[in-house]
Amino acid sequence: MIRVTIWNEYVGELKYEEISKVYPKGIHGCFEDFLSVNEDMEIKSVTLSMKDQGLSDEILDDTDVLLWWGHHAHDEVTEDNAERVKNHVLNGMGFIPLHSAHYCKPLKKLLGTSMNLRWKHGESEKLICINPSHPIAEGITEPVFLEKEEMYGEYFDIPKPDDIVFLGWFTNQEVFRSGCTFLRGWGKIFYFQPGHEEYPVYYNPQIQKIITNAIRWAAPVNRRKTNYECVEVKDN
Numbered sequence: 001m002i003r004v005t006i007w008n009e010y011v012g013e014l015k016y017e018e019i020s021k022v023y024p025k026g027i028h029g030c031f032e033d034f035l036s037v038n039e040d041m042e043i044k045s046v047t048l049s050m051k052d053q054g055l056s057d058e059i060l061d062d063t064d065v066l067l068w069w070g071h072h073a074h075d076e077v078t079e080d081n082a083e084r085v086k087n088h089v090l091n092g093m094g095f096i097p098l099h100s101a102h103y104c105k106p107l108k109k110l111l112g113t114s115m116n117l118r119w120k121h122g123e124s125e126k127l128i129c130i131n132p133s134h135p136i137a138e139g140i141t142e143p144v145f146l147e148k149e150e151m152y153g154e155y156f157d158i159p160k161p162d163d164i165v166f167l168g169w170f171t172n173q174e175v176f177r178s179g180c181t182f183l184r185g186w187g188k189i190f191y192f193q194p195g196h197e198e199y200p201v202y203y204n205p206q207i208q209k210i211i212t213n214a215i216r217w218a219a220p221v222n223r224r225k226t227n228y229e230c231v232e233v234k235d236n
């Protein structure tokens with residue numbers, strides 16, 4: 001059983017009607033709905049306003065893969081909580097930051113670059129798989145067309161990814177590395193660009209399939225609970 005935790009800052013949905021009308025149950029509610037059909041997954045949601053911002057050791061110890069959606073409140077996540085998420089990833093927890101979570105504190109700590117990019121609202125996107133044998137692309141046989149999406153453009157200041165699975169092409173002629181994987185410590189990370197909160201991107205069945213695949217890919221193979229220390233090897 002893969003224990004999936006959806007972390008959603010859950011700020012925009014409560015503040016702006018243009019977001020709540022797209023996601024009346026919150027973005028995490030939409031994720032719960034499409035992920036709960038998977039019999040190999042156990043799904044729970046946490047949000048910024050919960051105790052410990054939903055990021056206690058108790059919750060993270062009970063998480064195999066953490067999804068993260070944030071935008072308005074990156075700065076409100078405490079350093080301690082961001083550091084704790086980073087350490088859980090280094091110890092094997094899978095991590096899937098979505099869309100504007102390119103700027104979330106744990107991902108910045110894990111990747112070490114500015115994560116800057118260029119953006120523009122209201123374009124269409126064609127999401128093209130450039131790595132068809134990758135497990136995250138399983139079953140995605142055609143490009144994914146999103147009628148309305150926020151353009152994210154290069155240069156995207158990330159370290160060189162281990163794999164680029166999807167490339168985004170936008171109607172204003174920009175391209176973006178939209179689906180990238182990184183290994184950090186024992187943990188697997190998949191950054192996925194689609195999902196601007198004013199457009200119904202996470203209802204798209206192909207987007208849902210990619211996120212579902214990414215969870216199975218990022219799940220720990222043999223999760224280690226403790227930090228690996230530098231040890232001297234003695235003669236027998």
Ligand code: ZN
Binds near residue numbers: 099
């Ligand atoms: Zn956005």
